[in-house]
Amino acid sequence: MADKKGDIKELLVKGFFTLNGIAVVLVLVGIFTLLVITAVPAFKEISMKEFLFSPDWNPTGYDGEKYGIVSLLVSTALVTVGALVIAVPIGIGAAAYLSDIAGERVREIAKPIVEILAGIPSVVLGFLGIVLIGPVIAKLFGLPNGLNALNGSVLLAIMALPTIISISEDALNSVPMSFQQASLALGATKWQTIALVKIPAALSGILASCMLGMGRAIGETMTVLMATGCAAAMPHGLLDSVRTxxxxxxxxxxEVAYGSTHYYALFAVGLVLFLITFIVNMLSDMVLRKYQNVER
Amino acid sequence: MGKIIVTALMAAMAFSMPASARDMVQVKGSDTLINLVQRMSEVYMEENPGKYVSVTGGGSGTGIAAIINGRCDIANASRLIKSKEVDLAVAQGVDPRMVTIAIDGLSIIVNRSNPVEKLTMDQVGKIYRGEVTNWKDLGGEDRKINLYGRQPNSGTYDFMKEVVMNGDYASSMKQMNGNAQIVEAVKVDVSGIGYVGVGYVKDAGPEITVLKIARTAGGYFASPLVTEDVKSGKYPISRPLVQYVSGTPKGDIRSFIEFELSPEGQKIVEEEGFFSLSAEYVEYNNKQML
Structure with a gap:
């Protein structure tokens, strides 16, 4: 009797968790389907060629609507790559410091601080971009103003850092102690051990952390909206205004009217964005899995 | 036990919140109008205890979209409703009515260190269309012009495009997130030019110059800071700042609009740097309020 009751309970619990697991997948599939359904009508009036290859995006143009996403794609790419160039070296450096060099007490203080960094609202960072980083960039480069891709890159780097640091640190920590001991026993210095043994051994984990950080940077909205100037022109460098x-x-x-071409076109842009982040996340997942397999 | 009662009370309060939100008059839209209407709502609520008005921004386009979708009671707008939007409203069973609450002299601003003090309408159009790109062609120094404007959900963005430029903005224009941001940008940018509602230049300080604008090259250069120039229509880019409601305004919505149009409300308009209504507008409003 008691066994049977236990069996039913077991079954219910199992079902409950299965349901939750499936729900998450369903949400993802649902969002994707919705995006596709709402994006497709855009191409009744916009040619695929214009959408993918034209640099002009001006849906409320005075003489004709223009729907080309190239300058938007380039803007997003520019800001993201800039962010990674800044965040990756700092992130890996910080991770190596936390895992190998910092003492127990420093680590206890520094780790929560990194996590707090992840919790800063993006509006606040955007505001910092306007009042602090913008003027500094303007002064450094002799520009009339600092609302450009570089400003966005710096802010996105700050947002990507916590992801990069904490996952890289986990990867470094999971390198077997024997590697480190062997390296030190062979007479390598601490620096040589970190740079030539531990980081290469944890490389796939570090790579995955960078890609997750990248996914974070690509999807960020408010910060870039506030700090990059939002000019729709094709950017030529990090010091140009961009519109992601x-x-x-x-x-x-x-402000767009429901059911208009402009409305559908925005969903088409959303679909492209979704596909990009999806691919980046999938790749990082594959890399991460590879490193977990190697370690075990 | 006491704890349970407190929790229950808190829950009851939480559930009763939506009820009070329904009694609240929701105003949404133009960034140009937000400071003015917010100030009016504060005075109004002070004088009428128990009445609530909440004012949020988002841009004229956002406000008009909200009134069409029934998500606000009053839409602030710095441009007129478009025929496309009227069609959408009618399809949703909304009958948009307009009242004008203030007059704005759209101000073209440059940095104080820029020697240019006046422009013609034609020149402003050329600058924003990207046809003139250096200050030296306008009597200034040899510097590339840096354009600051608003984002497409802004009524001011549309107003400039339709009334002043008759063409598209140069794609190099930086699209700023509000009037205040444009003022701040032009303050520190010696080669910048921006357009903002006159209410935003009143207290902007000495770092900016508000340009005088003439209709034609030989015409009279009028300033948006001179009441006489704006009220007589000599300033070429003055415009009504309006509110849209659905149908004839009633109840709390009506009482707030009546306050805005009252001598006291119009005094706040002047205090905020905008211009009070002339007789024609008052008459037009009266027709809409019937």
């Missing part, structure tokens, strides 16, 4: 895909959607979706 996320900022474009955020600015324009609020």
């Amino acid at each position: 895909m996320t900022a474009t959607i955020a600015i324009e979706l609020g």
Whole structure:
């Protein structure tokens, strides 16, 4: 009797967790389906060629609507790559410091601080971009103003850092102690051990952390909307104003008429964004899995 | 036991919140109008205890979209409703009515260290269309012009495009997130030019110059800071700042609008740097309020 009751309970609990697992997958599939369904009507009036290869995005143009996402794609890429160039070296350095060099007490203080960094609202960072980083960039490069891709890169680097640091640190910590001991026993210095043994051994984990950080940077909206100037022109460098895909959607979706071509086109931009982040996350997952297999 | 009662009370309060939110008059829209209407709502609520008005921004386009979708009671707008939007409203069973609450002299601003003090309408159009790109062609120094403007959900963005430029903005224009941001940007940018509602230049300080604008090259250069220039229509880019409601305003919505149009409300308009209504507008408003 008691056994039977236990069996039913077991079954219920099992079902409950299965349901939750499936629900998450369903949500993802649902979002994807919704995006596709709402994006497809855009191509009734916009040619695929214009959408993917034209640099002009101006859906409320005075003489004709223009829907080309190249300048938006380039903007997003520029800001993201800039962010990674800044965040990756600092992130790996900080992770190596936390895992190998810092004492127990420093680590106890520093780790929560890194986590707090992840909790800063993006609006606050955007504000910092306007009042602090913008003027500094303007002064450093002799520009009339600092609302450009570089500003966005710096802010996104700050947002990507916690992800990069904490996952890289986990990866470094999971390198077997024997590697380190062997290296030190062979007479390598601490620096040589970290740079030539531990980091290469944890490379796939570090790589995955960078890609997750990248996913974070690509999807960020408010910060870039506030700090990058949002000029729709094709950017030529980090010191030009840029208008990312996320900022474009955020600015324009609020006033667009439901069911218009412009409305569908914004969802098409969203779909492209979704596919990019999906691919980046999938790749990082594959890399991460590889490193876990190697370790075991 | 006491704990349970407190929890229950808190829960009851939480559930009763939506009820009070329903009694609240929701105003949404233009960033140009937000400071003015917020100030009016504060005075109004002070004088009428128990009445609540909440004012949020988002841009004229956002406000008009909200009134069409029934998500606000009053939409602030610095441009007129478009025929496309009227069609959408009618399809949703919304009958948009307009009242004008203030007059704005849209101000073109440059940095104080820029020697340029006046421009013609034609020149402003050329600058924002990207046809003139250096200050030296306008009597200034040899510097590339840096354009600051608003984002497409802004009524001011549309107003400039339709009324002043008759064309598209140069794609190099930086799209700023509000009037205040444009003022701040032009303050520190010696080669910048921006456009903002006159209410935003009143207290902007000595770092900016508000340009005088003429209709034609030989015409009179009028300033948006001179009441006489704006009220007589000599300043070429003055515009009504309006509110849209659905149908004839009633109840709390009506009482707030009546306050805005009252001599006391119009005094706040002047205090905020905008211009009070002339007789024609008052008459038009009266028709809409019937």
